[in-house]
Amino acid sequence: MGIEIKSMAYEDFNDNEALEELQKSGSGVFMSSLESLMNWGRSNSVWPLTFATSCCGIEMMATGGSRHDFARFGIEVYRASPRQADVIVVAGTIVRKMAPVLKRLYDQMADPKYVIAMGACAVSGGPFYYNSYSVIRGVDQVIPVDVYIPGCPPRPEALLYGVMQLQRKIKARSSTKEVMPEPIQKQKETVEPVMPISESAPSTQATPPQTPAP
Amino acid sequence: MTREELISLVATLVPDMKPGANKQYPEVIVTAAQLHELAIALKKTPETTLDYLFCETAVDRKDGFHMIYYVSSSVLHHSLMIRVVIPDKLNPVIPTVSDVWRAAEFYEREIFDLFGIKFENHPNLKRIFLDDDWVGYPLRKDYKDTFTIER
Amino acid sequence: MEDTVVDIDLKEKEEYIINMGPQHPSTHGVLRFETCLQGETVKYLIPHCGYIHRGIEKMSESLTYPQLIHLTDRMDYLSAHINNEAVSLCVEKAMGVEVSDRVKYIRTILAELTRIASHQLWWSAFGMDLGALTTFFYGLRDREKILDIFEESTGARLLQSFITPGGLMYDVHPNFQKRVTEFVKYFRKKLPEYDQLLTDNIIFRERTQGIGYMSLEDAIEFGVTGPSGRGSGFHCDIRKIEPYSAYPLVKFDEITFDVGDTYHRYLVRMKEMWQSLSIIEQLIDGIPQGPIMLELKAIKAPKGEYYQRVETARGELGVFIVSDGAPSPARIHYRTPNFSNLFIINKISAGHKIADLVAISGSLDLVIPDIDR
Numbered sequence: 001m002g003i004e005i006k007s008m009a010y011e012d013f014n015d016n017e018a019l020e021e022l023q024k025s026g027s028g029v030f031m032s033s034l035e036s037l038m039n040w041g042r043s044n045s046v047w048p049l050t051f052a053t054s055c056c057g058i059e060m061m062a063t064g065g066s067r068h069d070f071a072r073f074g075i076e077v078y079r080a081s082p083r084q085a086d087v088i089v090v091a092g093t094i095v096r097k098m099a100p101v102l103k104r105l106y107d108q109m110a111d112p113k114y115v116i117a118m119g120a121c122a123v124s125g126g127p128f129y130y131n132s133y134s135v136i137r138g139v140d141q142v143i144p145v146d147v148y149i150p151g152c153p154p155r156p157e158a159l160l161y162g163v164m165q166l167q168r169k170i171k172a173r174s175s176t177k178e179v180m181p182e183p184i185q186k187q188k189e190t191v192e193p194v195m196p197i198s199e200s201a202p203s204t205q206a207t208p209p210q211t212p213a214p
Numbered sequence: 215m216t217r218e219e220l221i222s223l224v225a226t227l228v229p230d231m232k233p234g235a236n237k238q239y240p241e242v243i244v245t246a247a248q249l250h251e252l253a254i255a256l257k258k259t260p261e262t263t264l265d266y267l268f269c270e271t272a273v274d275r276k277d278g279f280h281m282i283y284y285v286s287s288s289v290l291h292h293s294l295m296i297r298v299v300i301p302d303k304l305n306p307v308i309p310t311v312s313d314v315w316r317a318a319e320f321y322e323r324e325i326f327d328l329f330g331i332k333f334e335n336h337p338n339l340k341r342i343f344l345d346d347d348w349v350g351y352p353l354r355k356d357y358k359d360t361f362t363i364e365r
Numbered sequence: 366m367e368d369t370v371v372d373i374d375l376k377e378k379e380e381y382i383i384n385m386g387p388q389h390p391s392t393h394g395v396l397r398f399e400t401c402l403q404g405e406t407v408k409y410l411i412p413h414c415g416y417i418h419r420g421i422e423k424m425s426e427s428l429t430y431p432q433l434i435h436l437t438d439r440m441d442y443l444s445a446h447i448n449n450e451a452v453s454l455c456v457e458k459a460m461g462v463e464v465s466d467r468v469k470y471i472r473t474i475l476a477e478l479t480r481i482a483s484h485q486l487w488w489s490a491f492g493m494d495l496g497a498l499t500t501f502f503y504g505l506r507d508r509e510k511i512l513d514i515f516e517e518s519t520g521a522r523l524l525q526s527f528i529t530p531g532g533l534m535y536d537v538h539p540n541f542q543k544r545v546t547e548f549v550k551y552f553r554k555k556l557p558e559y560d561q562l563l564t565d566n567i568i569f570r571e572r573t574q575g576i577g578y579m580s581l582e583d584a585i586e587f588g589v590t591g592p593s594g595r596g597s598g599f600h601c602d603i604r605k606i607e608p609y610s611a612y613p614l615v616k617f618d619e620i621t622f623d624v625g626d627t628y629h630r631y632l633v634r635m636k637e638m639w640q641s642l643s644i645i646e647q648l649i650d651g652i653p654q655g656p657i658m659l660e661l662k663a664i665k666a667p668k669g670e671y672y673q674r675v676e677t678a679r680g681e682l683g684v685f686i687v688s689d690g691a692p693s694p695a696r697i698h699y700r701t702p703n704f705s706n707l708f709i710i711n712k713i714s715a716g717h718k719i720a721d722l723v724a725i726s727g728s729l730d731l732v733i734p735d736i737d738r
Contacts, residue, residue, distance in 0.1 A: 049388075050388070050389075050390040051388055052394070053394065053395050053416070053417050053733075053734075054394070054417055054439065054442065054733075054734045055439055055442040055523060055524060055734070057394070058442060058443070058486070058523060059522075059523060061486075061505070062505060062508075062509070062512075062522075064501075065501070065502060065505030065506065065508075065509065066502050066505065066506050067505075067506065067509050078390070080389075080390050092417070093417060093419055095416065095417060095418055095419060096345070096361075097343075097344070097345055097415050097416050097418065098387065098395060098416045098417065101387055101388065101416070105388060127435060127436065127439070128419050128420075128424065129363065130363055130364070130365040130424075130427075131362060131363070131364060131365060131420075131423065131424045131427050132362065132419055132420045132423070132424050133352050133357075133359060133361060133362045133420050133423065134344070134361075134418055134419060134420050135419050135420070137363075152524065153522075153523050153524065155522070235669075236669070236670060237669075238458075238671065238672060239672065265585055265586075266585050266588065267588060268588060268674075268681065268683060268700065269672070269683050269685060269698075269700040271685060271698040271700075273687050273695075273696045274696070275695075282670075282685070284672065284683075288585050288599065288600070288601070291606055295672075315586065316586040316587050317586065317587050317588035317705055319369065319708075320704065320705070320708050324704075328422075337369040337371070338369050338370075338371045340371075342414065342415060343414065343415035343418040343737055344415060344418065352420065352423055353422065353423055365427070
C-alpha cells in the first residue's frame with residue numbers, strides 16, 4: 001500500500017494519508033523501478049553532520065550508543081564536513097550569534113539534503129520562547145525543515161521514529177516529476193517576522209534604551 | 215580568621231569603610247577609589263591571603279549599580295564579600311582588579327557586555343557573549359528591544 | 366597582563382590563523398578557537414564563546430523560584446541534579462527552613478550518581494577524541510544503567526528538575542534502593558576495565574603525560590576548580606570546605622595530585638568515580654523515613670542577598686540571589702565552573718601541537734552552555 005519501512009507496521013505511522021497523497025499527486029505516473037532503487041538506496045544510508053549545540057546532543061550521542069543503535073538504520077558514520085553529509089540534525093538551541101553559521105553550513109551541503117529539527121528548542125524555541133533576548137524561535141526561521149521531533153529532550157526512540165519518517169519521505173520522492181515533498185516554512189501570524197539572517201546584514205534589531213536627559 | 219577579625223582588619227586598611235548587613239559572609243562596603251588598594255592589601259597580607267576571587271557580579275538597583283566581589287583564601291579557607299556602589303547610571307566607571315586577581319579579567323568582560331559598566335585599565339574590554347554590533351545592555355532593568363516576546 | 370591576547374597579529378614567517386569551530390566534532394559544543402599556528406605548533410589562541418547565550422539570568426527575573434529550576438537544568442546538563450540542588454539550597458537558606466533527613470540522603474545519592482554518569486560520558490568522549498572509539502561504547506553502555514534508575518524514580522533520563530525548593534518533587538520509586546545497590550555492584554566490576562583500556566595504554570600515556578601543564582598559582586589566579594584544578598594541587602572541593610546536604614555524614618577522600626598535566630587531570634576523575642561509589646554505599650542502606658516536601662505557604666525569599674556554593678562534576682557552582690521579598694528574584698547570577706575553566710586554555714596550550722590541543726580541551730571537560738548560560 002505504498003511506502004514500506006521494514007521494522008515498523010504501516011498502521012503505526014501517524015500521517016499515512018499525507019504521504020500517500022503526495023506520492024499519488026504525480027498524476028498516475030508510477031515510479032519506475034530504477035527510481036525506486038535509487039530512493040531505496042538513498043533512504044537507507046543517510047549520513048548526518050556532527051552538529052549539536054546543547055542538551056539534545058547528548059541524547060543524540062546516546063542514540064548512537066549500543067542500546068539504541070542507530071547504525072541499524074543506515075546512519076553509519078557522522079561526517080565532520082558538510083560537503084559529505086546528507087542530513088543535518090539540528091539538536092539544540094540556535095541563538096542569534098549562531099544563526100549565520102548554521103545558514104552557511106546548510107548552504108555548503110550538497111543536494112539532496114534534508115533537515116531534522118530535534119528537540120523543542122529547534123522546533124519552536126522551546127523553554128526559551130518567552131523573555132529571551134537572543135534565542136531564535138524555531139530553526140525553520142533560518143533553514144527549511146523536513147521533520148520535527150518534539151521533546152525536551154526527545155527520547156532516543158523518538159529520534160529513531162523521526163529518522164524513519166524521513167526515510168519514508170525520501171522514498172516518496174520522484175525526480176522525473178519533481179514532486180519532492182516540499183519542506184514546510186512556518187507562517188508567522190502573531191510574531192513580528194525576523195529579518196532573514198544573512199552574513200552581510202547585521203543581525204541586531206535592538207533599539208537603544210531611552211537615555212533620560214541630563 | 216573569624217568574621218569580626220576580618221572586618222576589623224579591613225577597617226585598619228580602609229578607615230572609612232562601612233560594614234554590611236549580610237549574615238552569611240562578612241561584608242564590607244567601600245568606594246570605587248579605595249577598591250584597588252584594598253584588593254592588593256588583602257592579597258598580600260599573610261593573615262588573610264585572600265587570593266581566590268570566586269565571584270564578581272553586578273546588580274542594577276535604584277540607587278545605582280552595586281558591584282559585588284566574593285574573595286576567599288585557598289589556604290586558610292575564609293571568605294569576604296566586598297561591595298562597591300556606583301551611583302552614576304549613565305556612565306558607570308570603576309577601576310579594574312584584574313591585575314590583582316586574574317579571573318576578574320573575564321568576569322569584567324561579561325559585566326561590561328551585559329551591563330555596560332566600564333573598567334579603567336582593563337587590558338581587553340570587549341563584548342564576550344553578544345555580537346560586537348549589538349546595541350544596548352540587556353541585563354539593565356530599562357532595556358527594551360523588539361525581538362523579545364514578553365509574557 | 367603581559368600575556369593577555371587582544372587580537373591575533375601575524376608577525377613571523379609561516380604563521381597563519383585557523384578556526385576550530387563553532388561546528389567541530391571535538392569541541393563538544395559550540396565553542397570557537399581562533400588559533401595562531403606556526404606549522405603545526407600552536408603559538409597562542411583566543412576562545413570565542415557566546416554561540417549558545419540564551420539569556421537565562423534575564424529570563425529568570427520574570428519567573429518564580431520553582432519555575433526557574435527548570436532552566437538551571439539546561440545549563441550544565443550533565444550535572445542536572447546538582448544544579449537544581451544548588452538553587453534549592455540557596456532558596457531554603459534564604460527562607461531559613463531545613464529539609465528532612467530523608468530528602469538530604471536522597472539528594473546526595475542522586476548527586477553522586479550524576480557525578481558518576483557525567484564522568485562516564487566525559488571518559489567516552491575523551492577516548493573518542495583521541496581516536497579510541499571503543500571507549501564511546503563502553504562508557505555509554507554503563508551510563509544507560511544510571512539513566513534507567515533516574516527514569517524509574519524521576520520520570521526523565523537527562524533533565525529531571527526533580528529537586529525543588531522545599532524538598533523533592535515526589536517520592537522515589539520503591540525499587541530505588543535495590544536498583545542502586547545492584548548498580549554499585551555491577552560498576553565496581555566494570556571500572557577496572559576502563560583502566561585496562563585507557564589508563565595503562567602506552568599510546569594514551571604518550572599523548573597525555575607532560576602535555577598541558579597548569580601550575581598551582583595559575584589555577585588559583587584563574588579560578589580553575591573541580592577535577593581540572595585538583596590535578597594541579599588546588600584543594601577546592603566544596604564538599605569538604607562548606608559541606609551541605611548529607612556530606613557531613615560520609616567519609617571520602619579529596620583526590621589531588623601535584624603534577625598538573627593532562628594525565629593527572631584524567632586520573633583525578635577516574636579516582637573520583639571510586640570515591641562516589643563509596644559515598645553511595647555508605648548512604649544507600651540507611652535512608653530514613655520522613656516527609657518529602659515541606660509545608661510552605663509561599664516560596665518567597667525575604668529581602669537580602671544570598672549565596673550558595675556546591676560542587677558539580679566540573680567544579681564549583683555558585684548561585685547568587687538578590688531578593689526584594691517577591692516570588693521572583695530581583696537578580697540571580699550563576700558563577701559557573703566552566704566559565705572560569707575555559708580561559709586558562711591559552712596559557713596551557715601555547716607551544717604544543719594542534720593535536721595536543723584536542724587532548725587538553727578534552728581533559729578540561731568543558732560543557733559549553735554552562736559557559737554562556
